[in-house]
Amino acid sequence: MNNNAIVTKDLTKRFGDFTATNAITFEVGQGEIFGFLGANGAGKTTAMRMLCGLLKPSSGEAKVAGYDIYTQTEQIKKRIGYMSQKFSLYEDLTVKENIRFYGGIYGLSNRQIKEKTRQLLARLQLEKEAGHLVSSLPLGWKQKLSFSIAVLHDPSIVFLDEPTGGVDPITRRQFWDLIYESADKGVTIFVTTHYMDEAEYCNRISIMVDGKIKALDTPSGLKKQYNAGSMNDVFLQLARAKS
Numbered sequence: 001m002n003n004n005a006i007v008t009k010d011l012t013k014r015f016g017d018f019t020a021t022n023a024i025t026f027e028v029g030q031g032e033i034f035g036f037l038g039a040n041g042a043g044k045t046t047a048m049r050m051l052c053g054l055l056k057p058s059s060g061e062a063k064v065a066g067y068d069i070y071t072q073t074e075q076i077k078k079r080i081g082y083m084s085q086k087f088s089l090y091e092d093l094t095v096k097e098n099i100r101f102y103g104g105i106y107g108l109s110n111r112q113i114k115e116k117t118r119q120l121l122a123r124l125q126l127e128k129e130a131g132h133l134v135s136s137l138p139l140g141w142k143q144k145l146s147f148s149i150a151v152l153h154d155p156s157i158v159f160l161d162e163p164t165g166g167v168d169p170i171t172r173r174q175f176w177d178l179i180y181e182s183a184d185k186g187v188t189i190f191v192t193t194h195y196m197d198e199a200e201y202c203n204r205i206s207i208m209v210d211g212k213i214k215a216l217d218t219p220s221g222l223k224k225q226y227n228a229g230s231m232n233d234v235f236l237q238l239a240r241a242k243s
C-alpha cells in the first residue's frame with residue numbers, strides 16, 4: 001500500500017443480519033481534511049470505530065497510518081487522536097487536570113505535559129480558566145479543549161465524530177481554525193458532521209447512505225456533479241434518491 005493516511009477496501013461491519021457499514025472503499029491522504037457525511041444511522045461511527053481499532057470489522061481491509069486494523073490496533077492507537085460525540089473530558093476535573101490526565105495516558109513526560117499545557121492554554125486563551133472545573137465551561141470551549149487534548153501527543157491522524165454538535169456557526173468556525181492549524185502541520189483530519197457549512201470546509205467529502213459510500217469528491221466537484229448550489233442540496237438529493 002502507498003503512504004496514504006487511511007486506505008480501506010470493501011470494509012464491512014455486520015451486527016447480526018444488519019449491515020451497518022457495507023463494503024466501503026476510499027483513501028485519505030496525509031494532511032487531508034476528509035469529511036465523512038451521512039444521515040443519522042448511516043454507519044459513520046461504526047466505520048470510524050473500526051478505523052480507530054476499537055471495533056473488529058466483519059470483512060474487508062483497511063490500513064491506518066500504515067498499520068492493519070485487524071492485527072496492529074495498538075500501533076494505530078498510539079498514532080491517532082480521537083474525539084467522540086460525547087467527548088471524554090472529565091467534568092469534575094479542572095482544565096489543567098484534564099490536560100495532565102490525558103498527557104499521562106498518552107505517555108508524555110512531566111516536562112512535555114508542562115510545556116504542552118502552557119501552549120494549549122495560551123492558544124485557547126484559557127489561562128484564567130486553567131483551575132476551573134470543566135463542567136463550568138461553555139460547550140464551545142469544552143469542544144475546543146477536547147480537540148486540543150485529542151492532538152496533545154502529536155498524532156498523525158485525528159478522528160472527530162461530530163465534534164461541534166450543538167454550537168452556533170461562529171463557534172464552529174473557531175473550532176475549524178484549530179482543525180486548519182493541525183492540518184497545516186500535516187495532521188490528517190477525519191471528521192463526521194451533520195453541518196453543511198462544515199462540509200464546505202473539508203478538502204474532500206464522502207457521503208454515506210445506508211452503510212454505503214454514495215459520493216466522494218471535493219465540495220466543488222460534488223456540487224458540479226449533482227448540479228447543486230450548495231452541499232445541503234447535494235446531501236438532500238442523495239438522501240431523496242434513497243427513498
Ligand SMILES: Nc1ncnc2c1ncn2[C@@H]1O[C@H](COP(=O)(O)OP(=O)(O)OP(=O)(O)O)[C@@H](O)[C@H]1O
Nearest residue numbers: 015018019020038039040041042043044045046047
Ligand atoms: N453494537 C451495535 N449493535 C447493533 N447495531 C448497531 C450497533 N452499533 C451500531 N448499530 C447500528 O448500526 C447503524 C449505524 O450506526 P452508526 O452509529 O454507525 O451510525 P452513524 O452514521 O454514526 O449515525 P449518527 O449520525 O446517528 O451517529 C445504526 O442503525 C445502529 O443502530
